[in-house]
Structures are given as structure tokens and as C-alpha cells.
Amino acid sequence: MRYLPHTDTDRKAMLETIGVASIDELFTDVPDAARLDGLIDLPTKQSELQVERALSAMAAKNVAAGQAPFFVGAGAYKHHIPATVDHLIQRSEFLTAYTPYQPEISQGTLQTLFEFQTQVALLTGMDVANASMYDGSTACAEAIMMAARVTRRNKAVMAGGVHPHYIEASKTLAKYSDVEISVTDPAASGLDEVIAAIGDETACIVVQTPDVFGRLHDLRAISEAAHEKGALVIAVFTECVALGLVESPGAMGADIAVGEGQSIGVGLNFGGPYVGLFACKDDRRFIRQMPGRLAGETVDADGRRGYVLTLSTREQHIRRDKATSNICTNSGLCSLAWTIHMTLLGEKGITTLARLNHETACELADALSAVEGVELVNEAFFNEFTLKLPRPAAQVVDDLARVGVIGGVPASRLFPGRFENYLIVAATETNTPEDIAVFAKALKGVL
Amino acid sequence: MGMNTQGRPTRMAENAATGGYADTVSGSRGLEQAEPLIFERGNLEHCGVDLPEPKGTRTRLGGLERQGQIGLPGLAEPETMRHYVRLSRKNYAIDLGLYPLGSCTMKHNPRLNEKIARLPGFADIHPMQPASTVQGAYQLMGELAHWLMTLTGTTAVAMSPKAGAHGEFCGMMAIRAKLDSDGQTHRRRVLVPESAHGTNPATAVQCGFTVDEIPADKTGRVDMEAFKAKLGDDVAGIMLTNPNTCGLFERDIREIADLIHEAGGYFYCDGANFNAIVGRVRPGDLGIDAMHINLHKTFSTPHGGGGPGSGPTVFSAALAAYVPVPYVQQTEKGAWELVEHAGQAAGEPFGRMAAFHGQMGMFTRALTYMMSHGSDGLKQVAEDAVLNANYILARLKHVMTPAYEGHCMHEALFDDRFLKDTGVSTLDFAKAMIDEGYHPMTMYFPLVVHGAMLIEPTETESKGGLDRFTEVLEALAEAARAGGKDRFLVAPVHAPTKRLDETRAARQPVLRWSPPANELEAAE
Numbered sequence: 020m021r022y023l024p025h026t027d028t029d030r031k032a033m034l035e036t037i038g039v040a041s042i043d044e045l046f047t048d049v050p051d052a053a054r055l056d057g058l059i060d061l062p063t064k065q066s067e068l069q070v071e072r073a074l075s076a077m078a079a080k081n082v083a084a085g086q087a088p089f090f091v092g093a094g095a096y097k098h099h100i101p102a103t104v105d106h107l108i109q110r111s112e113f114l115t116a117y118t119p120y121q122p123e124i125s126q127g128t129l130q131t132l133f134e135f136q137t138q139v140a141l142l143t144g145m146d147v148a149n150a151s152m153y154d155g156s157t158a159c160a161e162a163i164m165m166a167a168r169v170t171r172r173n174k175a176v177m178a179g180g181v182h183p184h185y186i187e188a189s190k191t192l193a194k195y196s197d198v199e200i201s202v203t204d205p206a207a208s209g210l211d212e213v214i215a216a217i218g219d220e221t222a223c224i225v226v227q228t229p230d231v232f233g234r235l236h237d238l239r240a241i242s243e244a245a246h247e248k249g250a251l252v253i254a255v256f257t258e259c260v261a262l263g264l265v266e267s268p269g270a271m272g273a274d275i276a277v278g279e280g281q282s283i284g285v286g287l288n289f290g291g292p293y294v295g296l297f298a299c300k301d302d303r304r305f306i307r308q309m310p311g312r313l314a315g316e317t318v319d320a321d322g323r324r325g326y327v328l329t330l331s332t333r334e335q336h337i338r339r340d341k342a343t344s345n346i347c348t349n350s351g352l353c354s355l356a357w358t359i360h361m362t363l364l365g366e367k368g369i370t371t372l373a374r375l376n377h378e379t380a381c382e383l384a385d386a387l388s389a390v391e392g393v394e395l396v397n398e399a400f401f402n403e404f405t406l407k408l409p410r411p412a413a414q415v416v417d418d419l420a421r422v423g424v425i426g427g428v429p430a431s432r433l434f435p436g437r438f439e440n441y442l443i444v445a446a447t448e449t450n451t452p453e454d455i456a457v458f459a460k461a462l463k464g465v466l
Numbered sequence: 467m468g469m470n471t472q473g474r475p476t477r478m479a480e481n482a483a484t485g486g487y488a489d490t491v492s493g494s495r496g497l498e499q500a501e502p503l504i505f506e507r508g509n510l511e512h513c514g515v516d517l518p519e520p521k522g523t524r525t526r527l528g529g530l531e532r533q534g535q536i537g538l539p540g541l542a543e544p545e546t547m548r549h550y551v552r553l554s555r556k557n558y559a560i561d562l563g564l565y566p567l568g569s570c571t572m573k574h575n576p577r578l579n580e581k582i583a584r585l586p587g588f589a590d591i592h593p594m595q596p597a598s599t600v601q602g603a604y605q606l607m608g609e610l611a612h613w614l615m616t617l618t619g620t621t622a623v624a625m626s627p628k629a630g631a632h633g634e635f636c637g638m639m640a641i642r643a644k645l646d647s648d649g650q651t652h653r654r655r656v657l658v659p660e661s662a663h664g665t666n667p668a669t670a671v672q673c674g675f676t677v678d679e680i681p682a683d684k685t686g687r688v689d690m691e692a693f694k695a696k697l698g699d700d701v702a703g704i705m706l707t708n709p710n711t712c713g714l715f716e717r718d719i720r721e722i723a724d725l726i727h728e729a730g731g732y733f734y735c736d737g738a739n740f741n742a743i744v745g746r747v748r749p750g751d752l753g754i755d756a757m758h759i760n761l762h763k764t765f766s767t768p769h770g771g772g773g774p775g776s777g778p779t780v781f782s783a784a785l786a787a788y789v790p791v792p793y794v795q796q797t798e799k800g801a802w803e804l805v806e807h808a809g810q811a812a813g814e815p816f817g818r819m820a821a822f823h824g825q826m827g828m829f830t831r832a833l834t835y836m837m838s839h840g841s842d843g844l845k846q847v848a849e850d851a852v853l854n855a856n857y858i859l860a861r862l863k864h865v866m867t868p869a870y871e872g873h874c875m876h877e878a879l880f881d882d883r884f885l886k887d888t889g890v891s892t893l894d895f896a897k898a899m900i901d902e903g904y905h906p907m908t909m910y911f912p913l914v915v916h917g918a919m920l921i922e923p924t925e926t927e928s929k930g931g932l933d934r935f936t937e938v939l940e941a942l943a944e945a946a947r948a949g950g951k952d953r954f955l956v957a958p959v960h961a962p963t964k965r966l967d968e969t970r971a972a973r974q975p976v977l978r979w980s981p982p983a984n985e986l987e988a989a990e
Contacts, residue, residue, distance in 0.1 A: 022576055024926065024927070025929060030853060032929065033853055036860050036861065037856045037860045038860065039856075042849045042853060045852050046715075046746065049743070050717070053747050055747065058841040059745055061841040062840050062841070064840035065837055067838070070834055071582065074585070075582075081599060081602040082591070082600070083589075083590040083591055084590045085590050086586070091594055094594070095594070097590075103543055107554075108770075110551065111561035112557040112558075112562070114561075115565075116769065117572055117769045117771070117772070117905075118769070119771065119772065121905060125556075125771075126556035126963055127554045127555065127556040127557035128557055130556075133977075134504050134979070136978050142538065148978070154628065154820055154821055154822075155821065156821035182821065184818060188818055191818055192672070195672075195674030196674060228530075235528050262536075263532075264527065264532060266531065267532065270533070270534075279821075286589050286590060287590055287592045288826050288827040289600070289823065290592075291828075292774030313975075315977050317966055317968065317970045318967055318970065319966050319967070320956070320966075321482065321964050322483075325963045325966045326966075327968050330975060332972070336664040336665075336911075337664065339667040340668060342668040345634065345668035347664075348630060348772060348775035349629070349773045350773045351770045351773040359546065361538065362539070362546055363514035363541065364514070365510065366535065366536055366538045366539070366540060367510065367512070372515075374520040377527070378520055378521055420598055421598075425595055425599065435807045
């Protein structure tokens with residue numbers, strides 16, 4: 020086997036050094052009843068060529084986003100990733116390193132995490148950020164638990180426009196805690212219901228902007244209302260490119276900003292791995308209650324600047340049953356991809372990219388809403404919006420796929436039994452005017 | 467940098483403040499190049515991406531356009547390359563040498579895995595595409611699920627957990643759901659050995675349980691008498707790592723499983739150390755009810771400096787009904803479909819772990835690895851991993867002090883008795899390994915052993931490599947005992963930095979870059 024360096028001669032010599040006659044003598048603690056005589060019933064080893072052939076055939080059964088006019092969003096977005104990003108994250112020193120627990124030989128990872136944390140804080144308008152969570156949904160769930168610890172309250176109100184997967188993941192994490200989560204009606208276009216639900220026991224309100232239907236929300240009024248009652252505001256985003264053009268959560272009064280970073284540097288990957296962004300205000304109460312790893316600046320024995328993982332007394336490996344979260348492994352390499360892509364973009368790039376996304380979406384909205392029977396639901400949007408169609412969106416999406424257009428997400432797939440005729444459509448800088456024309460024509464054809 | 471009138475630099479010492487050496491002009495020392503933060507290198511105008519000029523059409527943002535700057539510096543592509551390549555050189559990595567972190571399984575990461583994961587048919591597909599356009603992706607998930615269930619001898623698997631700790635959460639949630647569904651709401655106490663990973667107690671609490679610690683016996687395994695004494699009708703289950711974190715197989719595991727089941731509880735097995743037994747032992751045959759599998763340990767997906775991981779969690783028949791959504795299944799006609807809502811599921815899913823379907827990028831890598839090895843290769847993986855750890859134990863037991871007698875499984879555990887009265891601590895010893903070109907072993911874990919040093923070589927190390935490694939450790943142990951503590955106390959001296967002040971980092975947290983005070987003044 021090509022990954023195993025020992026020859027049988029090596030193995031024999033090593034067994035001799037150990038002082039046993041066979042490898043079986045090293046497995047004698049295994050109970051007889053669980054000892055297997057032969058091989059497990061699975062295929063045996065294969066060469067690189069054989070494996071590549073088999074898996075390439077499997078990959079070929081899928082339609083890649085780059086192969087078709089593609090307009091799917093709803094929490095994951097097709098963006099162009101500069102070639103530099105994938106090259107750099109495949110550097111052995113980044114790819115095959117462990118968590119930087121030995122800082123003297125992990126400064127590469129630690130400095131990039133420190134830079135990542137700063138970039139996330141800047142983009143979200145927050146003061147500090149952690150070194151990443153698994154994804155946006157788990158970051159959202161952890162933020163709710165953090166808000167409950169900070170406020171010592173146990174009720175969370177989630178706006179119905181938060182991505183349903185984020186709501187489900189949050190409810191799952193909170194299920195056996197004392198935190199109760201309520202959700203307002205997703206059909207409501209404004210946030211009045213959320214404001215009305217804020218009470219004296221409310222730990223936090225959770226609002227996504229742009230929300231799952233692509234609607235933008237001004238968080239200023241709701242932040243004021245929440246803070247008046249002593250509740251925290253958690254701002255959620257699934258499309259971080261929006262923050263290049265839309266007012267930041269911090270500027271609109273949010274206390275914690277969480278969301279999905281996939282759009283920058285991380286490919287679609289069929290849903291994972293992604294990178295959860297987690298940022299908050301600089302308040303000692305907050306930082307001590309944050310989940311996940313934090314890189315911090317310090318000095319070495321010569322007084323030279325360096326970085327370490329810090330405040331680990333929050334974490335499971337020190338605090339065990341009293342930890343702020345059970346998270347250990349996070350999304351290290353995806354946060355590296357994110358920070359490299361963001362460094363390539365810089366202020367100029369991210370603001371331009373955001374504007375291009377918005378302009379493309381505006382063109383798409385005009386082209387699709389010109390199709391007879393199609394109604395644009397959103398008044399305002401960034402790069403994603405919702406259409407009302409004259410017939411069930413799930414059928415329309417299947418019909419579009421048959422003519423080679425990947426045309427969005429039926430809202431009923433996220434809200435079973437509801438919004439049957441609604442289609443959530445995203446556009447990014449990757450969509451050409453031809454893509455838009457093909458989509459509009461195809462939509463007209465299948466309706 | 468300041469210059470005097472002769473052009474001679476005048477402010478060399480500043481390099482130290484930004485991470486460089488003070489004895490050179492540039493702060494670099496040959497190939498050890500100082501690299502400032504991007505915030506000190508870039509600015510708001512630089513950009514390393516060419517984008518078309520926006521048309522400047524009217525926005526439809528409902529008046530929510532961003533006011534003011536973000537403050538993100540950019541760099542052109544060549545500068546970006548250098549920044550990250552220079553930083554990368556300050557990292558240790560598996561590809562540079564033995565990475566003997568016990569419990570972390572730092573094995574070789576095959577590059578075929580990377581190639582397969584990047585095929586557009588896997589990397590460039592969206593989780594919410596119509597099912598007809600992602601049949602190959604569902605199939606890959608289904609086949610990986612089959613391998614995992616077959617290797618573990620279990621009947622169900624949740625693919626969506628995003629890392630080991632997330633898998634633990636998944637497993638314990640299923641146990642909680644099952645207990646509640648059976649009206650066993652008084653069962654809230656979970657038994658966890660003292661030697662367990664910190665994630666275990668943290669997870670149990672996250673599922674609304676309380677944690678009751680079981681001590682280890684003098685052989686490093688669960689103290690059976692203490693365990694039996696803790697059983698009762700309020701016990702929800704046990705969370706046990708096997709092989710355990712001392713690198714030992716729990717000999718009484720069948721009896722533990724039987725006793726916990728008789729007591730009405732369930733058996734969660736932490737699969738972090740599955741590498742030691744894969745292909746040779748099916749955990750299902752040991753009586754487990756749930757176990758997460760770290761694809762980033764046993765199945766070689768890269769650790770990436772701290773993730774991403776992937777923690778599919780397998781279940782026995784008793785818990786199979788509670789597997790969370792989503793999961794894939796095959797229809798009678800052979801097509802693959804996704805069950806993504808509780809309402810579509812045959813059982814009673816306890817919820818959803820995260821958005822979408824799990825770490826697909828890790829699934830492709832892990833299946834590539836499994837198919838490459840096959841059942842025969844995987845069995846050899848376990849055997850060579852155990853062989854290598856025992857070889858290290860055998861070669862070092864005369865100079866270092868094994869924590870327990872007898873053979874080990876995939877990792878060798880030493881305590882710090884051999885350093886007694888040398889003035890050298892486990893930490894110092896570990897830092898001296900850095901000077902010798904090795905990443906240290908896991909230190910001070912498990913907690914049940916004083917000054918613990920846990921060495922896991924993995925199966926991908928050669929005999930020659932292990933010989934050199936043990937020679938170095940032997941020499942270091944002898945040097946410590948011969949009164950040579952000085953070199954240990956200052957170590958590392960040959961790393962990109964000297965020992966870092968972790969206390970200062972925690973007491974005065976600096977968690978982000980901020981503009982220097984004089985720049986702020988200038989801006990006013």
C-alpha cells in the first residue's frame with residue numbers, strides 16, 4: 020500500500036524489538052467476541068488510477084455550477100475565487116499543520132488567524148472576532164447561547180426571515196438547555212413582530228439581513244428597542260459579500276454579528292466545509308463568553324511580537340463541563356482561504372465586488388419580472404430576491420434543470436408546505452448577460 | 467524605517483516590536499524573513515483582483531447603503547503570495563516531519579484526496595441544486611455511509627456533524643431523545659472517565675446532562691469497581707474513548723457495555739482513536755450505541771491548521787430512529803434522494819446539526835482514502851499504527867518512564883518521573899524537541915497522568931524515521947538527567963520565535979490589529 024512505508028522485513032525487526040512474535044499479540048486486549056478473523060466485507064485496495072477513475076465517474080453525474088447558467092443561493096453562493104487562494108491553502112505548511120498549540124512553530128497559522136479576526140471585525144463593524152466556527156448556522160446557534168450567558172436570560176426571538184436551517188440548528192443546540200427560542204412569521208416583511216416580542220426575559224433577538232428571501236432590514240430601530248429592554252441583538256448574514264455595500268451590523272447597533280463566510284475564498288463544496296464568522300462588541304462580559312478559539316498578540320522571550328491561542332479558559336480542553344462551547348476543531352483552512360481572498364480584494368475589491376453583485380441582481384430582477392406572470396416580491400435586495408410564480412416553484416426548478424438552467428431554490432424546500440409558488444433566486448458577478456437572457460427565456464418557456 | 471543623513475538606518479530596534487530580529491537592518495535573518503501584518507503592508511487602494519468597473523446604476527438597497535470606509539487593506543497578487551508563503555514557512559507540518567501529537571492522528575495526507583475533492587463535479591456543486599443534477603454527490607454520501615457503517619458494524623449514520631465534538635453532540639442528542647421518548651426523563655447523569663477529552667464533558671452538559679467522573683485504575687483503564695458503584699437509575703449513559711486516551715484498549719469494554727445497558731443507559735464511544743482498530747475491530751461488536759468518526763484523523767483529511775474536520779456519527783439499531791436530518795437514501799429504482807425535513811423521515815430525527823448536508827469536501831477525501839486502502843489496507847493501517855507506537859515504547863522505556871506497564875495501542879504514554887529532580891518540566895522537554903526539528907508530542911494530557919507526554923506516530927512513519935526520532939528523545943532524556951537543564955529552559959532557540967508569553971496574552975488580550983496611536987493622532 021503506497022502510503023505505508025514498512026516492508027515486511029521492517030515489521031519483523033520491529034516486532035522483535037518490541038518482544039512479541041506477531042502483531043496479534045499487541046491486540047490481545049480485544050475481547051474474543053469482537054476479534055475478526057478475516058477482512059471486513061468491503062473492496063480491497065486500489066491504485067491511484069483506479070480510484071480516480073471510479074470517483075471521476077461519480078463526479079461526472081453532477082452538474083457543476085460552472086457548467087450551466089446558475090442562480091442558486093439561499094445560504095451558499097457561487098463566486099469567482101482567485102487561483103492564488105487555492106494554491107496558497109495547499110501549501111504543505113498550512114494544509115498539513117495541526118491546531119497551533121505550539122506557537123513557536125505555528126506563527127504562520129497564528130498570524131493569519133489574527134489577521135482574519137481583524138478583517139472579520141472590520142467587515143462586520145464589530146470590535147473583535149473569533150478564529151471561526153464550523154459555518155454560519157452553528158455560529159448563529161452559538162451566538163444565542165452566548166447571549167443567554169451574558170444576559171442571564173433564557174428567551175431568544177428569531178425573526179422568521181432567518182434561514183430555516185439556521186433556525187433548526189439553533190433550536191437543536193438549545194433543545195435541552197434552558198434557552199427557549201421563538202420564531203416570528205416568515206411572511207412578515209418588516210420586523211414589527213420581532214419588536215413586539217421583546218420582553219424583560221428576552222436574552223436576544225436574532226435578525227438576518229439580507230434575509231432568506233433576500234429582503235434587507237434596517238436594524239437600527241430594532242436595536243434600540245432591544246437595548247431598551249436589556250436584550251442583545253444578533254445580526255445574521257448568509258452572504259458576506261453584501262457587507263461590502265450594505266451598512267454593517269455594528270453600525271446598525273448589533274451586539275453580535277454571525278454569518279457564513281463561504282462566499283469569500285471557499286467554494287460551494289455541496290454545503291461544506293464552510294467558515295462561520297463570529298464577531299462581537301468589545302465588552303469584557305462578551306469576550307469571556309465567546310465560543311471557539313481566539314488568537315492574540317504577545318511577545319516572545321526576546322520581546323519580539325508573536326501570536327498565541329489565548330483566553331483558553333473559556334474552552335473545553337481547559338474548562339471541560341463548564342466550557343462556553345464544546346467546539347474544538349473549527350474551520351481553520353477555510354478561514355485561511357477567506358483571509359487570503361479578502362487580502363487580495365481589500366477595500367477596493369470588496370466594495371467593487373459587492374456593487375457588481377448588486378447590479379447583476381438588479382438586471383436579473385428586471386429580466387425575470389418582465390416575464391409574464393412573474394412578480395418580484397422584494398422592494399429592496401442585495402444579490403438575491405424572491406419571485407412569485409404562477410405555479411409551484413419546485414416544478415419550475417425541475418423543468419428549468421431539464422433545459423439546462425439551474426434556476427434557484429423553491430421556498431417550499433426550506434419551508435415545507437408553505438410559499439409553494441415562491442422562488443428564491445441569486446445572482447453574482449459570475450453571471451453574464453447571456454446567462455440572464457437564457458434564464459429569462461427558459462423561465463418564459465416553462466411557465 | 468528612519469535614516470540618518472548618511473543613509474544609515476537609525477531605528478533598527480523597532481523591528482523587535484513588529485516581530486523581526488533586532489540585530490539586522492531588515493528584521494529578517496536570511497531565510498527567516500520578518501513579515502508584518504497585512505494592515506502594516508497593504509492599504510485601501512491596493513487590489514489583487516481585476517474586476518470590471520461597475521456601471522453605477524441606481525441601487526435598490528432600501529436606503530441601507532454603507533456609510534464610510536470599512537478599513538480593509540488590500541495587496542496586489544505578488545505581494546499576497548509573498549505574505550502567505552513567508553508566513554507558511556513559520557509553521558511546522560506533517561509534510562516536514564514526524565508530528566507525534568497523541569490523540570490527534572497526524573498521518574500523511576494523500577494528495578489524490580485533494581485532487582478528487584477539487585473535481586468540479588464535487589467542489590463546484592450547490593447543496594440546494596435540484597436532486598436530478600447532484601445524483602453523483604448523493605451517491606458519494608451514500609457509499610461513504612456504507613463504508614462507515616460496515617467498518618463499525620452499525621446500522622445507521624448521521625453524516626452532517628462538522629467535526630468530532632459536533633459528532634459527540636449528535637450522538638448524545640440521540641441518546642437524550644431516545645431516553646425522553648421512552649419516558650426515562652429521570653436519567654440525566656452521564657459517566658465520563660477522568661482521562662476523557664474535554665469535549666466529552668462539555669458535550670454532555672450541552673445536551674442537558676450532568677457529568678460524573680469515573681477514575682482510572684492503576685492499569686490506566688476504567689476502574690470497574692468505581693464504575694459499577696456509579697450505576698443507578700438516573701444514569702443516562704457512559705461516554706468512553708476506546709482505545710482510551712492513555713493509548714490502551716479497554717479490556718472490559720464488553721462488560722461495561724452490558725452493565726450500562728442493564729442499568730438502562732446507553733454507550734457513547736468517542737471514536738477519536740478509531741485509527742488503532744479500523745479494519746480489525748468493529749465497535750458495534752463491542753456493544754456501543756453511538757460513535758463519531760473523525761474523518762480528519764482516521765481517514766486522513768488534512769487538519770488545515772485547526773480544521774475543517776468532519777464527524778459522521780454511527781448508531782446502533784436502538785438509536786437509529788433518531789438520526790438528525792438531512793440524510794440520503796436510495797429509492798427502489800436506484801435513484802438517490804435527500805430526506806431533509808423531519809416530516810419526510812421514517813423515524814423521529816432529533817433535529818438538524820447545521821445548514822445543508824455536512825462536510826462534503828471531507829467526504830470526498832475520506833472515501834478516496836478508504837477506496838485506496840480497501841479493507842486489507844485499512845487493517846494494515848491499524849496494525850502499523852499499533853506497531854509503530856509499541857516500537858517507540860520499546861525503544862524509549864529504558865530512558866523515559868511509561869505511564870503504565872505493558873503494550874499500548876496506537877500511542878505511547880509517558881509521565882514525567884524520568885525528569886524528576888532534573889529541573890526540566892514536560893513543557894521544557896517538549897520545547898527542546900522543537901530545536902531538534904520535531905513537533906512536540908501532546909503534553910499534559912490525559913490529565914490522569916502527571917506531566918503526561920502522549921506520542922502517536924501513526925502508521926505513515928517509516929522504521930528509519932522512528933529510529934532517528936527515538937534516538938533524539940533518548941539523547942534529550944539523557945541530557946536532562948545529566949544536569950543539562952539550561953538548554954531545555956531556554957528552548958526553543960532555533961524556532962521562528964523564542965518561547966511566547968501566554969500569560970501576557972491572556973491578561974492583556976489583544977485580539978485584533980488596531981492602528982498605532984500616533985496614526986490616530988495624525989488622522990485627527
